[in-house]
Amino acid sequence: MKIAISGKGGVGKTLLASLLAQTFNKSGYRVIAIDADPDANLAVTLGLPDAGKVTPISEMKELIEERTETQSGKRNPYFKLNPRVDDIPNRYSLKHNGIRLLVMGPLKKGGSGCYCPENALLVALLAHLLVARDEVVVLDMAAGIEHLGRGTARAVDKLIVVVEPGRNSLETAHRIARLAKDIGLENIAVVGNKVHNQREREFITSGLTGFELLGFIPYDQTMMDADISGKSFVNASPSITSAVNGIYQKLMIAVKT
Amino acid sequence: MKIAISGKGGVGKTLLASLLAQTFNKSGYRVIAIDADPDANLAVTLGLPDAGKVTPISEMKELIEERTETQSGKRNPYFKLNPRVDDIPNRYSLKHNGIRLLVMGPLKKGGSGCYCPENALLVALLAHLLVARDEVVVLDMAAGIEHLGRGTARAVDKLIVVVEPGRNSLETAHRIARLAKDIGLENIAVVGNKVHNQREREFITSGLTGFELLGFIPYDQTMMDADISGKSFVNASPSITSAVNGIYQKLMIAVKT
Numbered sequence: 001m002k003i004a005i006s007g008k009g010g011v012g013k014t015l016l017a018s019l020l021a022q023t024f025n026k027s028g029y030r031v032i033a034i035d036a037d038p039d040a041n042l043a044v045t046l047g048l049p050d051a052g053k054v055t056p057i058s059e060m061k062e063l064i065e066e067r068t069e070t071q072s073g074k075r076n077p078y079f080k081l082n083p084r085v086d087d088i089p090n091r092y093s094l095k096h097n098g099i100r101l102l103v104m105g106p107l108k109k110g111g112s113g114c115y116c117p118e119n120a121l122l123v124a125l126l127a128h129l130l131v132a133r134d135e136v137v138v139l140d141m142a143a144g145i146e147h148l149g150r151g152t153a154r155a156v157d158k159l160i161v162v163v164e165p166g167r168n169s170l171e172t173a174h175r176i177a178r179l180a181k182d183i184g185l186e187n188i189a190v191v192g193n194k195v196h197n198q199r200e201r202e203f204i205t206s207g208l209t210g211f212e213l214l215g216f217i218p219y220d221q222t223m224m225d226a227d228i229s230g231k232s233f234v235n236a237s238p239s240i241t242s243a244v245n246g247i248y249q250k251l252m253i254a255v256k257t
Numbered sequence: 258m259k260i261a262i263s264g265k266g267g268v269g270k271t272l273l274a275s276l277l278a279q280t281f282n283k284s285g286y287r288v289i290a291i292d293a294d295p296d297a298n299l300a301v302t303l304g305l306p307d308a309g310k311v312t313p314i315s316e317m318k319e320l321i322e323e324r325t326e327t328q329s330g331k332r333n334p335y336f337k338l339n340p341r342v343d344d345i346p347n348r349y350s351l352k353h354n355g356i357r358l359l360v361m362g363p364l365k366k367g368g369s370g371c372y373c374p375e376n377a378l379l380v381a382l383l384a385h386l387l388v389a390r391d392e393v394v395v396l397d398m399a400a401g402i403e404h405l406g407r408g409t410a411r412a413v414d415k416l417i418v419v420v421e422p423g424r425n426s427l428e429t430a431h432r433i434a435r436l437a438k439d440i441g442l443e444n445i446a447v448v449g450n451k452v453h454n455q456r457e458r459e460f461i462t463s464g465l466t467g468f469e470l471l472g473f474i475p476y477d478q479t480m481m482d483a484d485i486s487g488k489s490f491v492n493a494s495p496s497i498t499s500a501v502n503g504i505y506q507k508l509m510i511a512v513k514t
Contacts, residue, residue, distance in 0.1 A: 008296045009399065010267010014425075038399075039265045041425040052428065142266065142295075166484050168271075168298040171309065196478075203485040221453075227423050228460040 001029070001255060002130050002155055004139040007162035008172035009039065012193040012217070016162055017140035018045040018234045019244040020251075025098050027248075030135035032089060033099055036126070037142045038106040047232045048096045057092060057125065058105025058118050068117035079117045085125040089133065100135075106142060123148070130155040145180055153185040157255045160214065161190045165200035170207040177211070189254065191247055192216040212254065215247040258286070258512060259387050259412055261396040264419035265429035266296060269450040269474070273419055274397035275302040275491045276501040277508075282355045284505075287392035289346060290356055293383070294399045295363040304489045305353045314349060314382065315362025315375050325374035336374045342382040346390065357392075363399060380405070387412040402437055410442040414512045417471065418447045422457035427464040434468070446511065448504055449473040469511065472504040 003020065005013045014037065021033040035042035035056070043051035057063070064070070067083035093102040107122050129137055130152050145159065161176050163169040177188055189212040192204040196219050205213060218239050226236035235241060260277065262270045271294065278290040292299035292313070300308035314320070321327070324340035350359040364379050386394055387409050402416065418433050420426040434445055446469040449461040453476050462470060475496050483493035492498060 008267065010265065039425065039429055041428065044425060044428070165481065167487070168296065168301060171298065171301070172296055196481075200485060224422065224453075228457060230424070 002137040002139070002157050003251070004141060004145065004156050004159045005162060006141055006145060006159060006176050008164075008169040009142060011162045011164045011169050013037065013140050013142070013162050014041050014045050015234065015240075016160070016191060016193070016217070016244065016247075017042060017138050019241065020248060021046070021099050021136075021138045022097075022234075023245060023248045024136045024138070031099050032093065032129065032133070032135050032137055033101050034126075034129060034137065034139045034141075035101065035103045036106055036122075037140050039142070042140050043094070043101060043103060045234050046096055046099060046101060047234070048094060048101065054094065054103045056103045056105030057088065058122060060092075063088075063092075064118050064121050068120055070117045079120060081120050081124075083121050083124050085121065085128045086132070088125055089129060102129075127152040145176065145183070145185065148183055148185075150184050153180070153183040156185055157187060158251060159185055159188045160251075161188060161211075162193050163190055163204060163208070164194045165192070165196070165203050167207075170204070173208060173211070187255075188212065189214045189251075194219040214250050214254070215243060217243045217247075259394040259396070259414050260508070261398060261402065261413050261416045262419060263398055263402060263416060263433050265421075265426040266399060268419045268421045268426050270294065270397050270399070270419050271298050271302050272491065272497075273417070273448060273450070273474070273501065273504075274299060274395050276498065277505060278303070278356050278393075278395045279354075279491075280501060280505045281393045281395070288356050289350065289386065289390070289392050289394055290358050291383075291386060291394065291396045291398075292358065292360045293363055293379075294397050296399070299397050300351070300358060300360060302491050303353055303356060303358060304491070305351060305358065311351065311360045313360045313362030314345065315379060317349075320345075320349075321375050321378050325377055327374045336377060338377050338381075340378050340381050342378065342385045343389070345382055346386060359386075384409040402433065402440070402442065405440055405442075407441045410437070410440040413442055414444060415508060416442055416445045417508075418445060418468075419450050420447055420461055420465070421451045422449070422453070422460050424464075427461070430465060430468070444512075445469065446471045446508075451476045471507050471511070472500060474500045474504075 005017050007013050021031050024031045043054050068079040070079045089102055093100045159180055161173045163173050180188055190208055191214050195201055195216045201216055220237040220240055223233050223237045226233035262274050264270050278288050281288045300311050325336040327336045350357045416437055418430045420430050437445055447465055448471050452458055452473045458473055477494040477497050480490050480494045483490035
């Protein structure tokens, strides 16, 4: 099962990724959570000690140079487009409460003309994780779906777009859906987060007709309070945990059928 | 006066950029607002008709090819690093209620090794806007400060980092401040947004000691409701408008002294 989570910044992708990773893990699956969001924080949300000190793969200069065969300090326009990556998940991931975490760093938008060694490594790594490995993958990504190859995109069982009650996040959802279709990724569903009331639920469903809806996550001040108190906030709200369990159930049915 | 606005996704950069642009405009300044955020929405927030149809400069393939002297369809590794850009602001910006808007598209993270024609054009354009033009610039950018040149960075009178009451947004603020210092940009200040109460204000101030604080913007459900009702939400909340006026006053004093 390979799940990618996308959406506008700040809608709650990381929260959903963390709770889904935990739910898969509790249900007996081996799980690797991948942080490919520029506002990287999956390590914090999953409660890793020293989460702030994790270096993303995208910033491991020596590894990138070694694998893409670029030379340090030189602006070498040639580099290996199919670097070796199969050992990276096990060597560079962290394990916490049974969940493996790989902090990858953000993919750069591009495809059409953005050449750089780190992107070549990240794209190859993502393809390997989605296509060749057999555990559950939960991928937290802000953007970048548009330059996955078609083969990699086909390996995604569900692209979940998180939205909140606001027009901008719905526009982003439509944009992501268009980009996804361009690469043949049609297994898309939405989750509405930070929902206060029925009116906001209706705003989301009426703005996203044609999308499969996996569920709503309520707004809960308890979680905000836990966050600013420095507590592990991801499990602070029973109503949110329960909503994500419902989303997990629907996801399992949607993917298996 | 050149103002750049950064911060974690979803904290409210676009809201602040829109309200500041309006405030400068009402005070008699000529203003150009620049949208360099991947979740582009400054056009929507400023109330432009057909806001969804604006093409960002980063997606104007013919313009990019013409100016960087790359050829269509060819993966040409050579392109002009100093493309002509001085005519772009007037030719490709839109004007609405006295404010000029340029939808630039996001800068790619990079600097160390990310070569692409569109980034070359955007970086040159941003340098021109910040250094050579004489109106007030309000720049809404998610990231990308790290690859402004030192000369361009020096032209920024204030980098405003927007945060919300949550640990992740404070971590992003610290990361942005480190990146800014690396390029010699030390005129940094913060604005706390979506603040519910005194406890949240204290959480932000205690987490950001050493930062200049320009002010707090309260959380106001009125704005959320106006947004989902399809109204022009940016001026829907008197308490938010008043808070931004206070921020504007402090900004003017901070920059002039």
